[in-house]
Amino acid sequence: MNSMLPDAFATGSAVCCLSLIILVVLVIVVIVLILKWIFSSRQTVVVQKENPPVNERYCTDCGRSIPMDAKLCPYCGKKF
Ligand SMILES: [Zn+2]
Numbered sequence: 704m705n706s707m708l709p710d711a712f713a714t715g716s717a718v719c720c721l722s723l724i725i726l727v728v729l730v731i732v733v734i735v736l737i738l739k740w741i742f743s744s745r746q747t748v749v750v751q752k753e754n755p756p757v758n759e760r761y762c763t764d765c766g767r768s769i770p771m772d773a774k775l776c777p778y779c780g781k782k783f
Pocket of ligand 1: 762763764765766767776777778779780781
């Protein structure tokens, strides 16, 4: 009778250990899925972003488009 008790206890702890491993694997899978979702949404934001024109600017006095390296506005003569 005494030898039956430890066997039953060992089987119970093994089932408990297996369910714990399954729980940990499930948590890891959920974390990986969330990280994938975050990265995919970030990439969509980057693709939608537009680059502004880099070799053009606007005169602060008359508001016309002038070259980036111009030291003098060709339209109103304002110095920069
Ligand atoms: Zn100007």
